Amino acid sequence: MDIKEPIAEYPQPKGMSIDEYLAFEREATTKHEYYRGEVIAMSGASPRHNIIFGNLFGELSYKLKGKKCRPYGSDMRVHIPENTLFTYPDVSVFCGELKTFNREDDSVIGPVVLFEILSPSTKNYDRGEKFKLYRDIPSLKEYILIDTESIRVEAFRLNHSNHWELEEYKTLEEVLTVRSVDASLSLPDVYLDTKLIHS
Numbered sequence: 001m002d003i004k005e006p007i008a009e010y011p012q013p014k015g016m017s018i019d020e021y022l023a024f025e026r027e028a029t030t031k032h033e034y035y036r037g038e039v040i041a042m043s044g045a046s047p048r049h050n051i052i053f054g055n056l057f058g059e060l061s062y063k064l065k066g067k068k069c070r071p072y073g074s075d076m077r078v079h080i081p082e083n084t085l086f087t088y089p090d091v092s093v094f095c096g097e098l099k100t101f102n103r104e105d106d107s108v109i110g111p112v113v114l115f116e117i118l119s120p121s122t123k124n125y126d127r128g129e130k131f132k133l134y135r136d137i138p139s140l141k142e143y144i145l146i147d148t149e150s151i152r153v154e155a156f157r158l159n160h161s162n163h164w165e166l167e168e169y170k171t172l173e174e175v176l177t178v179r180s181v182d183a184s185l186s187l188p189d190v191y192l193d194t195k196l197i198h199s
Helices: 018-027 047-063 123-127 129-134
Strands: 032-035 038-041 069-072 091-095 113-117 142-146 153-158 164-169 175-178 183-186
Touching (some): 018 032, 047 069, 047 091, 047 113, 047 183, 123 129, 123 142, 153 175
Parallel strands (some): 113 142
Antiparallel strands (some): 032 038, 069 091, 091 113, 142 153, 153 164
8 A cells, every 4th residue: 555645755765664763753843654664744734724623623622621532633643553554633532541552652542533634635645545544443433534625524434333434514504423422513613714614
Protein backbone atom coordinates (compact mmCIF):
# COMPACT_ATOMS: atom_id res chain seq x y z
CA MET A 1 0.00 0.00 0.00
CA ASP A 2 1.35 3.41 -0.98
CA ILE A 3 0.27 6.48 0.98
CA LYS A 4 1.95 9.33 -0.85
CA GLU A 5 -0.84 11.85 -1.15
CA PRO A 6 -0.21 14.15 1.89
CA ILE A 7 3.20 15.24 0.51
CA ALA A 8 5.39 12.99 -1.60
CA GLU A 9 8.60 15.01 -1.33
CA TYR A 10 10.83 13.96 1.51
CA PRO A 11 14.63 13.88 1.44
CA GLN A 12 15.21 10.94 3.77
CA PRO A 13 15.64 7.44 2.29
CA LYS A 14 12.97 4.81 2.77
CA GLY A 15 13.50 2.04 5.25
CA MET A 16 13.56 4.06 8.47
CA SER A 17 12.82 1.98 11.56
CA ILE A 18 10.10 2.95 14.02
CA ASP A 19 12.69 3.88 16.65
CA GLU A 20 14.55 6.02 14.10
CA TYR A 21 11.32 7.71 13.06
CA LEU A 22 10.32 8.50 16.65
CA ALA A 23 13.75 9.93 17.43
CA PHE A 24 13.60 12.01 14.24
CA GLU A 25 10.07 13.21 14.93
CA ARG A 26 10.92 14.41 18.44
CA GLU A 27 13.48 16.78 16.93
CA ALA A 28 11.49 17.80 13.84
CA THR A 29 9.88 21.22 13.50
CA THR A 30 7.07 19.85 11.31
CA LYS A 31 4.95 16.71 11.61
CA HIS A 32 5.44 13.56 9.59
CA GLU A 33 3.49 10.36 9.12
CA TYR A 34 5.20 6.99 9.16
CA TYR A 35 4.15 3.84 7.33
CA ARG A 36 6.29 0.72 6.85
CA GLY A 37 9.60 2.55 6.81
CA GLU A 38 8.44 5.51 4.74
CA VAL A 39 8.23 8.99 6.28
CA ILE A 40 5.83 11.51 4.76
CA ALA A 41 5.77 15.23 5.59
CA MET A 42 2.32 16.57 6.44
CA SER A 43 1.03 19.74 4.82
CA GLY A 44 -0.14 22.83 6.67
CA ALA A 45 -3.79 23.72 7.16
CA SER A 46 -5.85 26.50 5.58
CA PRO A 47 -7.57 29.19 7.67
CA ARG A 48 -10.96 27.56 7.12
CA HIS A 49 -9.56 24.20 8.18
CA ASN A 50 -8.36 25.80 11.42
CA ILE A 51 -11.69 27.52 12.04
CA ILE A 52 -13.56 24.23 11.64
CA PHE A 53 -11.03 22.50 13.88
CA GLY A 54 -11.56 25.10 16.61
CA ASN A 55 -15.33 24.80 16.35
CA LEU A 56 -15.26 21.00 16.37
CA PHE A 57 -12.77 20.66 19.21
CA GLY A 58 -14.57 23.25 21.32
CA GLU A 59 -17.95 21.61 20.87
CA LEU A 60 -16.60 18.13 21.60
CA SER A 61 -14.74 19.34 24.68
CA TYR A 62 -17.95 20.90 26.01
CA LYS A 63 -20.19 17.95 25.16
CA LEU A 64 -17.77 15.39 26.66
CA LYS A 65 -16.90 17.37 29.80
CA GLY A 66 -17.18 15.15 32.85
CA LYS A 67 -17.52 11.98 30.78
CA LYS A 68 -15.04 9.14 30.44
CA CYS A 69 -14.12 10.17 26.89
CA ARG A 70 -11.96 13.14 25.90
CA PRO A 71 -11.04 14.75 22.56
CA TYR A 72 -7.46 15.51 21.54
CA GLY A 73 -6.16 17.75 18.78
CA SER A 74 -3.80 17.23 15.89
CA ASP A 75 -0.66 17.27 18.04
CA MET A 76 -1.67 13.89 19.45
CA ARG A 77 0.28 11.21 17.57
CA VAL A 78 -1.73 8.03 17.06
CA HIS A 79 -0.06 4.70 16.35
CA ILE A 80 -1.66 1.62 14.79
CA PRO A 81 0.51 -1.40 15.76
CA GLU A 82 -1.49 -3.62 13.40
CA ASN A 83 -0.08 -1.87 10.31
CA THR A 84 2.78 0.37 11.62
CA LEU A 85 1.10 3.71 10.81
CA PHE A 86 1.95 6.75 12.93
CA THR A 87 -0.24 9.74 12.15
CA TYR A 88 -1.82 12.89 13.55
CA PRO A 89 -5.62 12.89 13.12
CA ASP A 90 -7.25 16.32 13.22
CA VAL A 91 -9.30 15.25 16.25
CA SER A 92 -9.23 11.93 18.07
CA VAL A 93 -11.43 10.78 20.94
CA PHE A 94 -10.17 8.33 23.53
CA CYS A 95 -12.16 6.78 26.35
CA GLY A 96 -10.81 5.73 29.72
CA GLU A 97 -7.13 5.88 30.54
CA LEU A 98 -4.83 6.67 27.63
CA LYS A 99 -2.78 3.73 26.41
CA THR A 100 0.63 4.60 25.06
CA PHE A 101 2.84 2.73 22.62
CA ASN A 102 6.20 3.60 24.11
CA ARG A 103 7.92 4.58 27.34
CA GLU A 104 8.07 8.23 26.31
CA ASP A 105 4.25 8.33 26.32
CA ASP A 106 4.22 10.42 23.14
CA SER A 107 2.35 7.99 20.87
CA VAL A 108 -1.08 6.68 21.82
CA ILE A 109 -3.17 3.73 20.70
CA GLY A 110 -6.84 2.82 20.86
CA PRO A 111 -8.98 5.78 19.69
CA VAL A 112 -12.76 5.32 19.62
CA VAL A 113 -13.54 8.14 17.16
CA LEU A 114 -11.35 9.83 14.56
CA PHE A 115 -12.12 13.07 12.71
CA GLU A 116 -10.36 14.34 9.60
CA ILE A 117 -11.04 17.80 8.20
CA LEU A 118 -10.72 17.46 4.45
CA SER A 119 -8.53 19.61 2.24
CA PRO A 120 -8.32 19.48 -1.56
CA SER A 121 -4.84 17.95 -1.42
CA THR A 122 -5.61 15.16 1.08
CA LYS A 123 -9.32 14.36 0.75
CA ASN A 124 -8.81 11.34 -1.52
CA TYR A 125 -6.19 9.93 0.82
CA ASP A 126 -8.41 10.52 3.88
CA ARG A 127 -11.38 8.81 2.22
CA GLY A 128 -9.37 5.96 0.71
CA GLU A 129 -6.00 4.63 1.81
CA LYS A 130 -6.04 6.31 5.21
CA PHE A 131 -9.47 4.95 6.02
CA LYS A 132 -8.24 1.46 5.10
CA LEU A 133 -5.42 1.86 7.61
CA TYR A 134 -7.72 3.28 10.27
CA ARG A 135 -10.02 0.28 9.94
CA ASP A 136 -7.24 -1.87 11.41
CA ILE A 137 -7.75 -0.13 14.79
CA PRO A 138 -9.68 -2.64 16.97
CA SER A 139 -11.18 0.09 19.20
CA LEU A 140 -12.38 2.40 16.41
CA LYS A 141 -16.18 2.82 16.18
CA GLU A 142 -16.58 5.96 14.07
CA TYR A 143 -14.60 7.81 11.40
CA ILE A 144 -15.94 11.25 10.52
CA LEU A 145 -14.87 13.43 7.58
CA ILE A 146 -15.68 17.15 7.49
CA ASP A 147 -15.49 18.99 4.18
CA THR A 148 -13.99 22.48 3.97
CA GLU A 149 -15.36 23.38 0.54
CA SER A 150 -19.07 22.72 1.16
CA ILE A 151 -21.48 21.82 3.94
CA ARG A 152 -20.86 18.10 4.01
CA VAL A 153 -20.02 15.60 6.73
CA GLU A 154 -19.46 11.90 6.09
CA ALA A 155 -19.83 9.69 9.16
CA PHE A 156 -18.65 6.10 8.86
CA ARG A 157 -19.84 3.89 11.72
CA LEU A 158 -19.21 0.29 12.61
CA ASN A 159 -22.57 -1.50 12.81
CA HIS A 160 -23.65 -4.52 14.84
CA SER A 161 -22.51 -6.82 12.03
CA ASN A 162 -19.02 -5.30 12.21
CA HIS A 163 -19.42 -3.58 8.84
CA TRP A 164 -18.83 0.09 8.14
CA GLU A 165 -21.88 2.14 7.18
CA LEU A 166 -21.92 5.70 5.80
CA GLU A 167 -24.32 8.47 6.82
CA GLU A 168 -24.02 11.86 5.12
CA TYR A 169 -25.05 15.29 6.41
CA LYS A 170 -25.45 18.05 3.84
CA THR A 171 -27.67 20.78 5.34
CA LEU A 172 -27.33 23.19 8.22
CA GLU A 173 -30.56 21.86 9.71
CA GLU A 174 -28.95 18.50 10.48
CA VAL A 175 -27.32 17.35 13.70
CA LEU A 176 -24.27 15.09 13.63
CA THR A 177 -24.58 12.38 16.25
CA VAL A 178 -21.33 10.85 17.45
CA ARG A 179 -23.02 7.74 18.73
CA SER A 180 -20.13 5.93 20.36
CA VAL A 181 -19.55 8.79 22.81
CA ASP A 182 -23.16 10.06 23.00
CA ALA A 183 -22.48 13.56 21.68
CA SER A 184 -24.50 15.63 19.22
CA LEU A 185 -23.05 18.45 17.11
CA SER A 186 -25.14 20.85 15.03
CA LEU A 187 -23.68 21.63 11.63
CA PRO A 188 -24.02 25.41 12.14
CA ASP A 189 -21.79 25.07 15.20
CA VAL A 190 -19.24 23.02 13.25
CA TYR A 191 -19.17 25.52 10.36
CA LEU A 192 -19.48 28.69 12.45
CA ASP A 193 -17.52 31.69 11.10
CA THR A 194 -16.71 30.03 7.79
CA LYS A 195 -17.79 31.62 4.52
CA LEU A 196 -19.91 28.52 3.94
CA ILE A 197 -22.50 30.00 6.31
CA HIS A 198 -24.07 33.26 5.16
CA SER A 199 -25.49 35.47 7.87
